[in-house]
Amino acid sequence: MAKLTIGELDKLRQQLQAERIVREGKARAQITVHMGTCGIAAGARKIMTALLNEIEKQNVRDVLVTTSACAGMCSREPMATVQLPQQPPVKYVDLTEEKIVRILNDHALKGKVVREYALAVGSERVG
């Protein structure tokens, strides 16, 4: 590494911070892929891989991807829940690899809920 100037230090910091948004928890959206036994049996792992691949392809650095157990509606798996800050979570059902990519692009990145894939807005406990 060559010695930095003031300007280079600034740029380096911004670049490094951008790579660590997820670690610091300051994301713009959180996508939870449900991976209970039903989910995994229905192919949730493929959904997860497709999602992560798309994230890598687009170099998205500020979307949290988490997993959770069964969401409760096993017949509609694979399922995913998308939550943006200050907004109620949206549950998506009957997912395929194409659908999760569209959900990432439209909902997580552009803020537009993909109505045709959604089951419901909100959750049992909230709103």
Next chain:
Amino acid sequence: MPYRLHLMVCAGTGCVSNHSLELRNALAAEIAKQGLDKEVEIVTTGCNGFCGVGPIMLVLPDGIFYQQVGVKDVPLFVQEHLLKGRPVKKLMFTPPQVQEPVPKMCDIPFFGKQMLIALRNRGMIDPENIEESIARGGYQSLARVLTSMTPSQVIEEIKASGLRGRGGGGFPTGIKWETCVKAHSPDGVRYLVCNADEGDPGAFMDRSIIEGDPHSVIEGMIIGAFAIGAHQGYIYVRHEYPLALRRFIIALEQAREYGLLGKDILGTGFDFDIEIHRGAGAFVCGESTALMASIEGRPGEPRAKYVHTVEVGLHNKPTVLNNVETWANVPVIIERGAKWFASIGTEHSKGTKVFSLAGCVNNTGLVEVPMGITLRELIFDIGGGIADNGKFKAVQTGGPSGGFIPESLLELPVDYEKLYEAGSMMGSGGIVVMDEASCMVDVARYFVDFLTTESCGKCVPCREGLKATLDILTRICDGRGTEEDLATLEELSTTIVEASLCALGGSAPNPVLTSLRYFRDEYQVHIRDRKCPAAVCRALITFTIDPVKCTGCHLCVKACPTEAALGEPKQPHRIVQEKCIKCGVCYDVCKFDAVIRK
């Protein structure tokens, strides 16, 4: 692919001794085996502070806190939390007096009540990678100082912040720097020193800062060097801190590589470099003049302090010496401003302080809290109260020469002046909590023993006086004390304080003076009745077996080293007093509380 999960595995000395590096390796292997290595990043960090429950692992961004994680837990953890997204309850922490485990670190009182300034990057970065530090703002304050502040502006900012030396002296840092600048140096040379010779037994505040975020200290030092016009600095690391030493060496090399240390820092033309000097095991070398003597290659002995080291210090040049924690605060004060810093704490003690909570508390570890918090909050809220349902007896603040503070003073706010008025001191931040099972005479004796050994020997009152004090305390613990001894102890103590050259002697009698002030009755029971109320002093206690509780299990007989415990299996046992050496092993092994220790 950006990682979706970060496993922050603690690699501070405590957790490393507890095999956290093996844990890290097991995690890496299992994660690779499950094909998750592109999604999950493992980062080894410095000390998290909650060393009593290590090895510690924090999962980000969720903030889930896992404790006592072993290699055997790895498959379950990876399966449940990483693959299925179900945090593992059995690895979480359950605070004392609470029924359910608490998943998130910020919800655990031990952590949630802290305010991190010196420890701002705790558990969040890999200390062996400078880029992790830079990502979290490292060297940003330095850049600002070098481009848009003058040395005197920096000094004014530190003065206005009210920052005081965190090593124990509590001297206003800004004034120290200003005095150094005003001092005359014939060739213009000034030096800067970082005191990393943290010698108080049980104190590990500085060690954690160094092991977790060495760049915070280095950056503080470079800013200080700019402020006082120094071009050479030294870090004096105690011999007993090999990991801290290693992390400093790596950090300094990386800082030089990135142009943040050495010649022409960040292209601004300012030169400053740092050399590491390793201590050799002497407590007294934490004293600033002894430390400087040690760097110069002379024996570590303090010298007269009316000649200030800011005027005549290392190699007889004006020198600023500050403690690790003090340096770590500097970049934050520059970043957020003196006014912000001064808004935290009390009127005369600004900012936060890192304390090491040790002794009979449930939550032992390292905490950073605003000055002014009461001792009660520190011990009972953050510390989780007295361990094993014991009863609070005393707390020693400030290290081995700190005074003992009784229950009646628990509302005392932690503040330089208030602790001093009570007969104790802030010191470097060591807090040792004692319960009813501690004998105050014995504890005083223990600390005087330590200080007697560590005295450099130069001053007669310290060298001879502490030894005499130790002899008297030992006699009292042996049941051979006399009424005159208390007056002698007080006279010795005040003489040692007044006539010692340095703060070792100057504060060594504190344990004696405060225990006499607040626990005099305990001394009197030892002297007059030849008894130890806390059942600690071996010469004054007896071990007997309660025939009602004893089940005749024979465990004590097997454990007893002198065949003093006797009995037929299944019959009540007894102890032959003439053979008993009061070692207490029978008391420790008995499962039926049948051994009476009085």
